[in-house]
């Protein structure tokens with residue numbers, strides 16, 4: 001099943017996505033890697049105001065490649081980074097910011113799986129390495145935060161995308177996890193060689 | 194143009210080409226894989242990878258946003274008059290390409306997390322292979338972090354034979370392949386010392402995808418391992434299918450009686466490489 005969605009999207013729609021569905025997204029999302037996750041949570045704990053509001057925005061595990069000239073920023077590479085690095089901070093983020101879905105690669109662990117069920121959210125896998133296609137889907141840079149402090153890949157980029165995908169729902173709100181299913185099957189097959 | 198400028202310009206062009214244009218043998222292998230895949234998702238993923246390849250090439254965009262750790266494999270003719278000048282030229286070329294392509298700044302201090310660009314202590318990585326002759330042959334490889342994290346150093350019980358080596362590598366690869374942006378290329382270094390096994394594995398990654406090892410027993414190992422890895426069903430993007438790896442390249446060295454180290458190096462489908470030759474004349478030339 002293919003879902004073409006425009007953000008913001010009601011959580012009830014995300015809750016209906018099932019593992020194996022394909023999603024193409026348009027609208028505003030933010031990028032954050034492990035460093036940005038830690039900074040966001042740190043701010044929440046210390047009562048420090050964030051310079052941006054992550055509420056309701058999909059989180060893309062991605063360190064973009066960007067170029068700046070007189071007319072502003074152009075994204076020249078946009079694709080997923082390994083999501084496992086965000087495992088420890090994701091449940092707290094999902095609980096706090098009503099994140100509708102995550103985009104990344106490689107899947108996540110049991111804590112995230114449970115919190116996707118709790119918050120009726122989903123995890124979408126982008127094809128690793130397809131940074132040129134991603135760059136072409138970017139319609140504009142809405143804002144970039146913490147660039148000075150953490151550098152280009154680890155900064156938080158708020159981006160408007162159009163027709164970004166294909167993304168595959170690999171962890172859905174019923175607790176299914178395609179990464180886990182495929183890894184188990186692969187392990188079983190490889191022990192019989 | 195001074196000699197140094199000519200080198201830097203040729204090397205910078207090689208870095209750009211590798212970053213933007215996927216080598217023809219890799220594209221061919223991906224197309225072959227697409228022909229073999231039967232499920233909808235596996236085909237969708239390979240089509241997306243090939244579409245990405247086209248968009249990158251036609252728009253001069255990096256194939257992947259992770260433009261990688263810059264690595265140069267140098268086959269250095271011991272009698273080349275240019276050996277001493279090369280390392281600085283390699284650093285200058287990476288600096289120039291970081292601005293012109295541009296490359297993502299990817300050299301980070303291991304303790305402070307300070308990001309200093311793409312030239313720093315130990316970066317670019319230079320692997321020297323001293324060979325007879327007067328030519329320098331320099332292959333640039335962009336090594337992605339995701340696939341580098343999937344490297345392995347395994348210690349197989351000595352004397353357990355090629356089946357045991359195959360099983361150990363297979364177990365490792367099946368565990369890590371989903372994180373390395375499959376379909377992957379697998380380098381395996383068998384024997385030697387621990388560091389040497391890994392170095393052999395890394396160097397093997399530079400081979401053309403369709404080239405098998407000249408030693409028939411190693412070539413047979415490559416074929417068997419590729420088949421076993423592809424039967425795992427991990428597939429393109431790690432989401433199921435018949436193509437987990439595009440190729441296996443193995444190499445070997447004699448081992449100590451009590452030790453059988455096996456190095457495993459993986460490269461993602463974005464198997465980005467380009468070669469420059471500097472013959473005795475000193476004129477650098479980017480190879481096709």
Ligand code: SF4
Pocket residue numbers: 080081128129130257258259260261336337338339340341373374461462463
């Ligand atoms: S492993 Fe390779 S293809 Fe995947 S994100 Fe890193 S550089 Fe890109």
